[in-house]
Amino acid sequence: MTGVKEARPRGARRWAIDLRPLGVPAYRRVWLGNAVAMFGFQFTAVAVPVEMFDLTGGSFWVGLLGIAGFVPLLVFGLWGGAVADARDRRRVLLGGGALLWASTLALLLQSLLRVGSPVLLLVLVAVQSIAFAITSPTRSAILPRLVPADLVPAASTLNFTTFTATSVFGPLAAGLIFATWRTDVGLPIAYGVDGLLFTVSLWATLRLPAMPPEPDPDSAGTPRKAGLASIVDGLRYLATTPVLLLSFAIDLIAMILAMPRALFPELAHERFGGGAAVGWLYSAIAIGAMLGGLTSGWIGRVRRQGVVLVVAVVGWGVAIAAAGMARQLWLVVALLGLAGAADLVSATLRQSMLLIYAPDRMRGRLQGVNTVVVAGGPRLGDLRAGAMAAASGTTVAMVGGGLASAVLAVLLVTVFPALLRYRAAGAGERT
Template sequence: MRPLKESPDFRRLWVGSTVSQLGTQMTAVTVSIQVYALTRSTFAVGLVGLCALVPLVVFGLYGGAMADAIDRRILALVSSTGLWVLSMILVLQSQLNWGQVWILYAVVACQSACFAVNGPARSAIIPRLIRPELLPAANTLSQAAFNLGFTVGPLVGAAVIAWHGFAAAYLVDVITFTAALYALFRLPAVPPTGLVRRAGLQSVLEGFTFLRAAPALLATFLADILAMVFAQPRALFPAVAGSFFAGGVRTVGLLQAAPAIGALIGVVFSGWVSRVRRQGVAIVVAITVYAAAVGLFGLSRTIWLGVALLALSGAADMVSSAYRNTVLQSAAPDAMRGRLQGVFTVVVAGGPRLGDFVVGTSASLTTPTIALLGGATVCIVGLLILLARNRPFREYDSKTRALS
């Protein structure tokens, strides 16, 4: 809790993000349920992720370059305002019963573009608000905020949908997002440091050049890609809620919330995380546990066993994310941090969206069980190859912070 006590600005940012995550995660589960209600197709739900992927990649990379070129507070404010407006559009399309799935796809794509700019700016602000030694604690708190929203959001979202329909769930997102806008408005200016270059292709390429010369950092991205593309189960929740567990909308909400519940439990017992020095190995171990839990979830037919396995996957993902964030924020220079956070945003947010498409398509061609077991196996094998072939990643030490 030290970052919250020592930095009022970080505290405001954290509180605003925590509140807004509730609505954001409600919207995420609501869109999936609405698409499935309109189409009755896991492939259509998987397309939600694909529609978000392209703008996320393009605007994530460019947004990271912008975060190194202009005031990060202004960039975060403008992109957050765009997200607020798009949430209002979701309210309207549901309230007016437009019933067109392409509208949902279009809004998701635009949301993805705004988020891709917002994410690098917000993340690159944090190291400017707190001391370097508090970064692991700050990242754990940020994960806790995300997972609190991920826990409560789907459950509340499913309950609100059952009570008063999709529009009411989307409206909560509009209301809660106002808290994030207020927190950003209260922050001080966060201008770029070092040699400032105009945001563009050249500055984006400089970020990739730095990343290519830092194999330990590059491996943290590759490890997350393996997990999120091949072992991401969320696109199947609307389908398996009925086929695995004979449930409905509330079961979908419970499945969506389970990983975040596990992550929150993991945060409570995360005091040991900052004491681990071999963080590359720790990332591989954590993601292996995550993938194994997802694979076993594909075999479960009892709801509480399924929830327990998803909770375990969430706890393992929390540990992995804390280490990956810490490696990036502690080892990267501030002048390069926005661009690297842009790549990080593309991987962290784009990976699951591509994963939604991969697992949705795989399940439609085979079965959900085969899709989950096969994806988990690919992930674990890929991790072992990555660890064996990347010595800097395998030997990365938080004390020396050597990336190559």
């Protein structure tokens, strides 16, 4: 790792995003590969629900995509984290990446052949979720090996901001595809772009050095195994840190009760006449997160991280509820953008807290739990939103869910205040 000279930020630099991690060559390559691949993945993230809605004509089946993604995450996310702690992390990334690439090519093939099967879409989404569950904990766990410890919060913020930037421009580009071509033509184009761009991520992973697991001081030299006992050991460690448990809990509340993305195809069709509107809706949350990330220099200096995390989660829910009541596209996009900015703050604080708390030998397993929470929560939210919209309409699904998430988050931290007491390491207090 390469040291980076520390300097006190001045003026606008106090707010501008911290780019110092890009001075580390290994991190820079991984960041570039992931950025290109994530941009491509956004085409599939829009194309799959659009295809499902086109095949079935309702949001309920779109919501089922959430279950298809969540169940593999629940099973393989925890196992993938254990594998990341027991195997060479570079090899784990290569194996999971190859599976993810193959599932994307399968989506392309079924669209070219016009199979038209909702069940096949669910299966392929499940396969993608398995691959993601294997690679995501590993990709996060290698971060402290790529950059110095003092740059971990900045690198986490940079990763999340880059992801949100791709989540802005990717769906907008996908929306243009579906606005320009018929769905049966646009789908192969979207899947093909994803498959092509993912090759850059594979290249970046190939350039990584070997990353074998660090020795476990309690194992007396015995090789670590990626089995049930290893998973239980990670969960036992997590159970001793109530701050992390509470941070996961309020994130689950926010995502399950307020995530609105399963409603976007129906919302675009009914309120805004379809077309490019679906791209704006899928991009809106990411637009806010990207803008929040570009002005995120202050996040690394926050000491009352627990309080700020809670405020961000409550802000997310309130903004989603307000967006559910808006009737102008620009206003919905603006309110979803506010929600996205709040989500960036909560996500980067939670990830930084987790990486700094956990020793390297535990990071894979705890990142596996984090993958289940961060990626699984929104998928359960998709099911909740789709089912609620089918019963009561999109407005009730968004407004009710957003307000419920804000209220429950406040109640949880009031009853269990450990998260509110948490301060960043180095501030003289650690819960």
